[in-house]
Amino acid sequence: MSTATPTTAPAHGHGPADPDEPTAYGALAAFPDADSLIVATRKARDAGYTRMDTHTPYPVGETADILGFPKSEMGVVMFVGGLTGACAGFFMQYWDNAYGYSLNIGGRPYMSWPSFIPITFEMMVLTAALSGLFGLMALCGLPRLHHPLFNSKTFDRATRDWFFLSVEAADPKYDRDGTLAFLTSLNPAAPVEEVFE
Amino acid sequence: MATTAEHPARSGLPLEPEMHPLVQNRHDLVSVGDAIGEVVLNLPHPKGWWVGFLAGFALLQILIVSVAWLFYMGVGIWGINVPTAWGFAIINFVWWIGIGHAGTLISAVLLLLHQKWRTSINRFSEAMTIFAVMCAGLFPLLHMGRPWFFYWLYPFPNVAGMYPQFRSPLTWDVFAVTTYFTVSLVFWYIGLIPDLAALRDRALKPWQRVVYGILALGWRGSAIHWRRYEKVYLLLGGLSTPLVLSVHTVVSFDFAVSIVPLWHATIFPPFFVAGAIFSGFAMVVALALPIRKWYHLEDFFTDHHMDICGKVMLATGMLVCYGYFSEAYMAWYGHSLYEWGTTIERAFGPYGWSYWTLLFCNLVVPQLLWFKWARRSPFWLELVCISALIGMWFERYVIVITLTRDQIPGIWGRYTPTIWDYATMVGSLGMFFFLFFLFLRYLPMISITEMRELLPKKQGGGGGHSIMENAP
Numbered sequence: 107m108s109t110a111t112p113t114t115a116p117a118h119g120h121g122p123a124d125p126d127e128p129t130a131y132g133a134l135a136a137f138p139d140a141d142s143l144i145v146a147t148r149k150a151r152d153a154g155y156t157r158m159d160t161h162t163p164y165p166v167g168e169t170a171d172i173l174g175f176p177k178s179e180m181g182v183v184m185f186v187g188g189l190t191g192a193c194a195g196f197f198m199q200y201w202d203n204a205y206g207y208s209l210n211i212g213g214r215p216y217m218s219w220p221s222f223i224p225i226t227f228e229m230m231v232l233t234a235a236l237s238g239l240f241g242l243m244a245l246c247g248l249p250r251l252h253h254p255l256f257n258s259k260t261f262d263r264a265t266r267d268w269f270f271l272s273v274e275a276a277d278p279k280y281d282r283d284g285t286l287a288f289l290t291s292l293n294p295a296a297p298v299e300e301v302f303e
Numbered sequence: 304m305a306t307t308a309e310h311p312a313r314s315g316l317p318l319e320p321e322m323h324p325l326v327q328n329r330h331d332l333v334s335v336g337d338a339i340g341e342v343v344l345n346l347p348h349p350k351g352w353w354v355g356f357l358a359g360f361a362l363l364q365i366l367i368v369s370v371a372w373l374f375y376m377g378v379g380i381w382g383i384n385v386p387t388a389w390g391f392a393i394i395n396f397v398w399w400i401g402i403g404h405a406g407t408l409i410s411a412v413l414l415l416l417h418q419k420w421r422t423s424i425n426r427f428s429e430a431m432t433i434f435a436v437m438c439a440g441l442f443p444l445l446h447m448g449r450p451w452f453f454y455w456l457y458p459f460p461n462v463a464g465m466y467p468q469f470r471s472p473l474t475w476d477v478f479a480v481t482t483y484f485t486v487s488l489v490f491w492y493i494g495l496i497p498d499l500a501a502l503r504d505r506a507l508k509p510w511q512r513v514v515y516g517i518l519a520l521g522w523r524g525s526a527i528h529w530r531r532y533e534k535v536y537l538l539l540g541g542l543s544t545p546l547v548l549s550v551h552t553v554v555s556f557d558f559a560v561s562i563v564p565l566w567h568a569t570i571f572p573p574f575f576v577a578g579a580i581f582s583g584f585a586m587v588v589a590l591a592l593p594i595r596k597w598y599h600l601e602d603f604f605t606d607h608h609m610d611i612c613g614k615v616m617l618a619t620g621m622l623v624c625y626g627y628f629s630e631a632y633m634a635w636y637g638h639s640l641y642e643w644g645t646t647i648e649r650a651f652g653p654y655g656w657s658y659w660t661l662l663f664c665n666l667v668v669p670q671l672l673w674f675k676w677a678r679r680s681p682f683w684l685e686l687v688c689i690s691a692l693i694g695m696w697f698e699r700y701v702i703v704i705t706l707t708r709d710q711i712p713g714i715w716g717r718y719t720p721t722i723w724d725y726a727t728m729v730g731s732l733g734m735f736f737f738l739f740f741l742f743l744r745y746l747p748m749i750s751i752t753e754m755r756e757l758l759p760k761k762q763g764g765g766g767g768h769s770i771m772e773n774a775p
Contacts, residue, residue: 141760159525159526159527160525160526161523161524161525161526162524162526162529163332163336163497163501163524163752163755164497164529164752164753164755164756165529165530165532165533165756166526166529167529167530167533169526170526170527170529170530173526173527175526175527175530177530177534178534179531179534180531180534180535180538181534181538184535184538184542188542198458199469202458202466202469203469203470206466207466209466209468209470211468211470214470218470221469221470222469224472224475224478224479224549224553224556225469225474225475225478227545227549228475228478228479228481228482228546228549229478229482231482231486231542231543231545231546231549232481232482232485232486234538234542235485235486235489235490235539235542236485236489238489238493238535238538238539239489239492239493239535241535242493242531242532242535243520245531246525246527246528246531248520248521248522248528249517249520249521250520250521251516251517251520251521252521253521253523255523256521256523261523262504262505263504264504264523264524265336265497265500265501265503265504265505265522265524266332266333266336266501266504266505267331267332267333267336270524
């Protein structure tokens, strides 16, 4: 087992019983450009693989479509977050000025809602943005510094110039030799690699 | 191995015959990452960096001394007095926060408008936003007199019998500026995550791998992560657009909700927002021009970018000047004795010189931007930018100085800033430059990811395919 970069702690704790037999995470194939990755991903999906992912230096939306990833998760998270913040912000001002700490300002009504709008809006934006950040991290399972893919020697090029397709060993159709041969047939830029936990 | 064999930027191939290439020379994915990442990871500091950094560091010491003296003595060391209770603190607050707005405008509004040229300046100007808002936030805190009670600004359960007054624009301001700072930071950081991963994977020194590795959160460019990332980025752009307008609107409410002549005007919110964009673009260009020279980043900050920024400044500058016209016209047309009297005082009173300085800097000098040679000449463009920054500072000075001549002559007074007013202002510039030059040194000043997306397909890039097309 090799660690590709020092930032990735060696995987331990859930390894196999026999240290000489590392568990396979899956297979990793590198492609030289986005278009060949799109073609390869489509072929792999058509061949029946389901537990796949692509790793690219910039977003390639087509592969996410081919892999059937949902589009609307973050919108829901941020909408709910923003709505919660707006309601909480308005209620905070209303309750405080009407009941909790009533201030008579020039005889204006305690529930003077138009002057509560700016803070309601700011609270909406604040909570929507924070739920976007934390929702993104939670849904993506980040921070995670020790992902098995970082054990690959070439994977650092996923942030540089290569476009990777990974097939997990947990895929029902995965069998070591067959999958490696299939990925090699897709004409990758480098020998297909098996990645270990 | 397709794209790494040769460095096309150095191979002397002729340029593509495009009208306005947003990335000059034949860059590919690797050379873009290297050109931007090497500045952070490897290259020695250019001389200009040392000049800027050390100047900022020296001025920062002035800030520290003047803040320490302020904490010891109280706000009496400033020139503020009873008709002019706000003085330099509010002038500098509005000036700095206005400068900050250009960063959000570039990163959010231009993102929604599909303006792809924003890519090379958005990271840089978002950093400018964050540091400018930090400088802005300093002044109300220092002006409070007892800044250690700053948390009284926020509603929190307490038994002291005090609570914020939610009908006051000053309380709105607290929420607006806090939200603005937080959202700008979130937007900036989310944009940085893939670039931090690129730095992590390229880093040569162990500390770089550890620090960038931790900050990158273990980003691995996964398709589903990118999809969520783009969606968040787009939605943050959509949220930041009304946010940036609301923040300067609320800042203008600090003035407009009062009943001081010439402050109590409905034109204030749009007038302030236009002024903010004007001064913010001036700061972006004023910083970008020397920096692209020091770091040899002319391939990314092209003359075409500077040209567009010049046009934006011309347009917003004219909007601001319309504001000056409208103020004077409405005072005359409105037949209000106090409005018109204050207008005359503003132009011909004891502080009339500042009004004419403002008009010279914001109305006369920017007319140079009508000419293409001026927009494309670093010297003239820098000159206009510095003039705009000075002019926008004087705009706030003129507004605040109105307090010296209020409705009743019996309460008229004069305002003279002291050496500590100047020291705090200059010191805040020092803090800004200190932080900004640290940013240039330790974080990628241009988005590597977005520049890669912008590259033509045959150079390995996304063919200008932007976040807007992938996300919906």
